[in-house]
Amino acid sequence: xxxxxxxxxxxxxxxxxxxxxxxxxxxxxxxxxxxxxxxxxxxxxxxxxxxxxxxxxxxxxxxxxxxxxxxxxxxxxxxxxxxxxxxxxxxxxxxxxxxxxxxxxxxxxxxxxxxxxxxxxxxxxxxxxxxxxxxxxxxxxxxxxxxxxxxxxxxxxxxxxxxxxxxxxxxxxxxxxxxxxxxxxxxxxxxxxxxxxxxxxxxxxxxxxxxxxxxxxxxxxxxxxxxxxxxxxxxxxxxxxxxxxxxxxxxxxxxxxxxxxxxxxxxxxxxxxxxxxxxxxxxxxxxxxxxxxxxxxxxxxxxxxxxxxxxxxxxxxxxxxxxxxxxxxxxxxxxxxxxxxxxxxxxxxxxxxxxxxxxxxxxxxxxxxxxxxxxxxxxxxxxxxxxxxxxxxxxx
Amino acid sequence: xxxxxxxxxxxxxxxxxxxxxxxxxxxxxxxxxxxxxxxxxxxxxxxxxxxxxxxxxxxxxxxxxxxxxxxxxxxxxxxxxxxxxxxxxxxxxxxxxxxxxxxxxxxxxxxxxxxxxxxxxxxxxxxxxxxxxxxxxxxxxxxxxxxxxxxxxxxxxxxxxxxxxxxxxxxxxxxxxxxxxxxxxxxxxxxxxxxxxxxxxxxxxxxxxxxxxxxxxxxxxxxxxxxxxxxxxxxxxxxxxxxxxxxxxxxxxxxxxxxxxxxxxxxxxxxxxxxxxxxxxxxxxxxxxxxxxxxxxxxxxxxxxxxxxxxxxxxxxxxxxxxxxxxxxxxxxxxxxxxxxxxxxxxxxxxx
Numbered sequence: 245x246x247x248x249x250x251x252x253x254x255x256x257x258x259x260x261x262x263x264x265x266x267x268x269x270x271x272x273x274x275x276x277x278x279x280x281x282x283x284x285x286x287x288x289x290x291x292x293x294x295x296x297x298x299x300x301x302x303x304x305x306x307x308x309x310x311x312x313x314x315x316x317x318x319x320x321x322x323x324x325x326x327x328x329x330x331x332x333x334x335x336x337x338x339x340x341x342x343x344x345x346x347x348x349x350x351x352x353x354x355x356x357x358x359x360x361x362x363x364x365x366x367x368x369x370x371x372x373x374x375x376x377x378x379x380x381x382x383x384x385x386x387x388x389x390x391x392x393x394x395x396x397x398x399x400x401x402x403x404x405x406x407x408x409x410x411x412x413x414x415x416x417x418x419x420x421x422x423x424x425x426x427x428x429x430x431x432x433x434x435x436x437x438x439x440x441x442x443x444x445x446x447x448x449x450x451x452x453x454x455x456x457x458x459x460x461x462x463x464x465x466x467x468x469x470x471x472x473x474x475x476x477x478x479x480x481x482x483x484x485x486x487x488x489x490x491x492x493x494x495x496x497x498x499x500x501x502x503x504x505x506x507x508x509x510x511x512x513x514x515x516x517x518x519x520x521x522x523x524x525x526x527x528x529x530x531x532x533x534x535x536x537x538x539x540x541x542x543x544x545x546x547x548x549x550x551x552x553x554x555x556x557x558x559x560x561x562x563x564x565x566x567x568x569x570x571x572x573x574x575x576x577x578x579x580x581x582x583x584x585x586x587x588x589x590x591x592x593x594x595x596x597x598x599x600x601x602x603x604x605x606x607x608x609x610x611x612x613x614x615x616x617x618x619x620x621x622x623x624x625x626x627x628x629x630x631x632x633x634x635x636x637x638x639x640x
Numbered sequence: 641x642x643x644x645x646x647x648x649x650x651x652x653x654x655x656x657x658x659x660x661x662x663x664x665x666x667x668x669x670x671x672x673x674x675x676x677x678x679x680x681x682x683x684x685x686x687x688x689x690x691x692x693x694x695x696x697x698x699x700x701x702x703x704x705x706x707x708x709x710x711x712x713x714x715x716x717x718x719x720x721x722x723x724x725x726x727x728x729x730x731x732x733x734x735x736x737x738x739x740x741x742x743x744x745x746x747x748x749x750x751x752x753x754x755x756x757x758x759x760x761x762x763x764x765x766x767x768x769x770x771x772x773x774x775x776x777x778x779x780x781x782x783x784x785x786x787x788x789x790x791x792x793x794x795x796x797x798x799x800x801x802x803x804x805x806x807x808x809x810x811x812x813x814x815x816x817x818x819x820x821x822x823x824x825x826x827x828x829x830x831x832x833x834x835x836x837x838x839x840x841x842x843x844x845x846x847x848x849x850x851x852x853x854x855x856x857x858x859x860x861x862x863x864x865x866x867x868x869x870x871x872x873x874x875x876x877x878x879x880x881x882x883x884x885x886x887x888x889x890x891x892x893x894x895x896x897x898x899x900x901x902x903x904x905x906x907x908x909x910x911x912x913x914x915x916x917x918x919x920x921x922x923x924x925x926x927x928x929x930x931x932x933x934x935x936x937x938x939x940x941x942x943x944x945x946x947x948x949x950x951x952x953x954x955x956x957x958x959x960x961x962x963x964x965x966x967x968x969x970x971x972x973x974x975x976x977x978x979x980x981x982x983x984x985x986x987x988x989x990x991x992x
Contacts, residue, residue: 438752629762
């Protein structure tokens with residue numbers, strides 16, 4: 245298991261940009277992508293702000309140029325395309341190549357428009373062919389000619405972290421030479437209303453790690469990273485963006501949706517990630533927290549960080565006030581942001597924060613920090629079903 | 641490293657929850673185009689206060705997982721890996737219909753909470769307090785196979801010494817209508833034995849299968865898993881033949897060492913075309929299973945459960961192997977599955 249895992253490419257489509265470059269610009273200029281609902285057809289249009297990708301379906305179809313796919317496949321395709329270009333990969337057959345995508349609602353954005361009409365006999369459009377998880381994965385893999393290992397994961401809001409973890413394990417186990425990993429989730433009425441019934445949406449800008457935080461803002465997007473083996477990187481003399489050195493997956497086993505007060509699952513995931521990385525917690529320079537802005541998450545995650553790091557909790561922030569919570573894509577969106585932080589020696593701030601959380605002794609970074617040397621960055625992602633995952637990236 | 645099935649359980653159309661049952665009561669002709677599950681008494685496996693809130697798929701998945709643990713004689717595992725092709729259709733349907741019928745008002749969270757694909761894995765973790773690795777694959781017809789590959793990799797990495805791995809899918813009235821109107825499900829008047837079908841469409845099914853796997857053999861061991869392979873797609877039956885030959889080479893078996901092939905024919909004359917050609921070409925005894933469990937994205941769990949049982953019992957039920965002399969000394973079984981000619985998979989199980 246000595247094989248190292250390198251990040252050689254990244255691609256992203258989110259509320260703060262349609263490329264890595266645009267994302268970096270927004271992050272380093274405090275430019276949030278959370279706005280009034282522009283594209284999603286919903287009767288809650290004026291009730292919530294969300295992080296939409298600033299392109300309509302028609303514009304996405306035009307931009308991708310692959311035909312009439314739904315928003316899920318289009319967003320995923322564009323992010324994968326950028327990642328492959330950055331990694332200078334064109335020939336899928338020259339090495340064992342995999343594709344691991346993740347999503348929570350897959351084609352729901354399309355299904356919910358046709359569902360009622362279908363069962364009322366008004367249309368006969370077989371949306372099921374676009375609805376299932378796996379469909380967009382197969383479509384994207386097919387469009388790029390990837391077939392050695394193609395799979396889809398769904399572990400709620402930790403999905404993409406698990407896609408990255410699986411990809412790294414497949415390289416370490418010498419099953420693949422390189423693998424494109426990440427996630428995609430478009431905004432849908434289904435998720436907007438779902439989170440609304442749980443009463444964990446903030447109708448205004450979310451305030452992660454603020455005493456008066458009210459909930460999260462939903463976002464949408466896709467992000468993918470190219471992971472390659474040491475051998476691949478050396479043979480082609482690849483430009484290395486970062487190294488994925490640690491990962492941990494654990495279950496909170498506390499409640500279907502809520503996190504335990506002590507953040508036990510989060511704690512275990514971070515501990516496992518340290519073990520795999522072979523480093524001690526004091527090495528971490530920055531944590532990109534899950535930090536959704538819900539009362540429960542930020543308290544639980546904060547306590548877990550205080551437990552594991554003791555009196556030396558590293559600098560941390562949540563970037564979800566920029567992008568919104570992009571669900572299955574979130575961990576990949578934040579992996580891209582973590583790698584950008586390492587590359588550009590910056591810590592992107594926790595926006596909208598005003599008041600210190602009483603439950604915590606720690607305070608996030610709330611203004612942009614420049615010229616900070618980041619050798620090791622941790623990124624956390626947690627989800628329904630108790631799924632907790634943690635990743636560690638190293639500068640390289 | 642050898643990997644053993646030390647416990648298992650299966651919910652299917654037939655009474656597979658009874659460990660003494662092995663299809664003695666059925667003929668080989670399908671009776672319906674929808675093979676719904678025969679459910680256990682859930683109270684025997686799930687606390688009563690939780691059952692009330694659980695949907696059909698969650699109850700099937702969690703109870704099968706618990707039955708598998710019981711069959712292995714253990715209460716804890718190091719990791720839980722699950723798969724589902726379609727996820728929680730009943731809860732998704734309920735939430736979506738309420739949302740659409742009431743213009744996004746009057747919604748309650750329960751069905752949304754339980755609509756996520758990882759609900760079963762999360763609920764099992766909750767019930768047995770398993771804080772270990774927890775993963776859910778949702779890759780259509782390969783959801784279970786990828787879960788199994790991951791579970792086997794965890795054992796090889798020594799990240800876990802026991803893993804509970806399984807998959808589950810449910811058929812709901814809405815899903816039935818969708819697939820039926822889409823021409824996927826066979827019309828009642830066109831029912832035929834699945835191995836001699838001249839009509840289109842499959843018999844739709846549902847079910848759950850869970851397995852306790854480990855690198856250690858125990859008194860409850862059923863069989864060992866020799867290999868698993870996922871195939872994104874094939875162009876013709878000879879490509880499938882080549883992949884099978886290479887797979888057998890990789891796991892160190894010759895074709896004539898395969899005692900029986902369990903073929904995933906679904907009864908759809910069009911999409912079964914390649915697998916039917918393959919069945920002829922492999923020239924080994926062939927048995928079928930989808931007339932017993934129906935077609936669903938994780939029907940491979942039923943096939944693996946059946947294969948491991950055949951090996952342990954050293955007998956092939958007549959219902960899947962009509963008009964054949966009984967087999968003796970059953971050593972290796974090869975499962976070849978597919979779903980509508982997309983995504984093929986191979987699994988090989990052997991006698992210990």
